[in-house]
Amino acid sequence: MRAPTERLVDTNGVRVRVVEAGERGAPVVVLAHGFPELAYSWRHQIPALAAAGYHVLAPDQRGYGGSSRPEAVEAYDIKALTADIVGLLDDVGAERAVWVGHDWGAPVVWGAAQLHPDRVAAAAGLSVPPTPRSQVPPTQAFRNIFGDHFFYMLYFQQPGVADAELNADPAKVIRRMIGGLRGSDDRAAAVRMARPGPEGFVERLPEPNGLPGWISADELDHYVGEFSRTGFTGGLNWYRNLDRNWEILADPVSATITVPALFMAGTADPVLGFMRRDRASEVVTGPYREVMIDGAGHWLQQERPDEVNAALLDFLEGLELR
Secondary structure: OOOOEEEEEEEOOEEEEEEEEOOOOOOEEEEEOOOOOOHHHHOOHHHHHHHOOOEEEEEOOOOOOOOOOOOOHHHHOHHHHHHHHHHHHHHOOOOOEEEEEEOOHHHHHHHHHHHOHHHEEEEEEEOOOOOOOOOOOHHHHHHHHHOOOOOHHHHOOOOOHHHHHHHHOHHHHHHHHHHHOOOOOOHHHHHHHHOOOOOOOHHHOOOOOOOOOOOOHHHHHHHHHHHHHHOOHHHHHHHOOHHHHHHHOOOOOOOOEOOOEEEEEEOOOHHHHOOOHHHHHHOEOOOEEEEEEOOOOOOHHHHOHHHHHHHHHHHHHOOOOO
């Protein structure tokens, strides 16, 4: 088997850097990363999936890494993000693919299953479950829930504010997010994260006591180097389209997700504190399974790669792709 390669693909008006592995003509699996990540976050899955006989495409999605970073906020809505990946399928001559996404990549996958149902053979999301469309725009819903308390998705809304804070010290951002983002019983930390006040996002995050065992200093430095070069604005612009995405998904091509779907998360992932996985059946009408990995945090595919790979391969083997 050939080692993974990188190349640039022009798609949907942008240029996307793609890590590719496996043989052309094999069933395609697309891996969509989250915030603040890169295709690099799938480094443990890419060779495993290719070795199992799949053609793997892992892009730096628009706004990240080696891919284009359009200036307009509206260039990062769900229509654009899903169309980018459809363009990758066109590039390799694939009619359909299995779409797998982590964090923000998961809503891209769930959205694609409704906006481009003919291009999605199956869907798998890590950390962020499929949820039904809310009755009000997401930012309004979050304001109703959190009131005057701090919530990072609302803090990210104003262009320039979070950008300045995060871009000032990318190493601190990556160290605190990737090194320390997991559920905690520390009441003081939870209060500090949510309390009203002028503090930004990064200053509320605890400084980890060293790196977790699942990531090396060199691996962390890879992220720091890329975000020091690109900044965080591209990724932040994804959050600034929450309400726009809500409008787009008011009338999708498919009212529900009809393809086989998998949701996987760690039981210590703080995202589960405000994303309701118990409502998946309201939007997924095809075969659905859920895998919870005990004690795992948010960076699931990096933290517990063997368990994630096993679950993905089991899911893929149950599909009629060949």
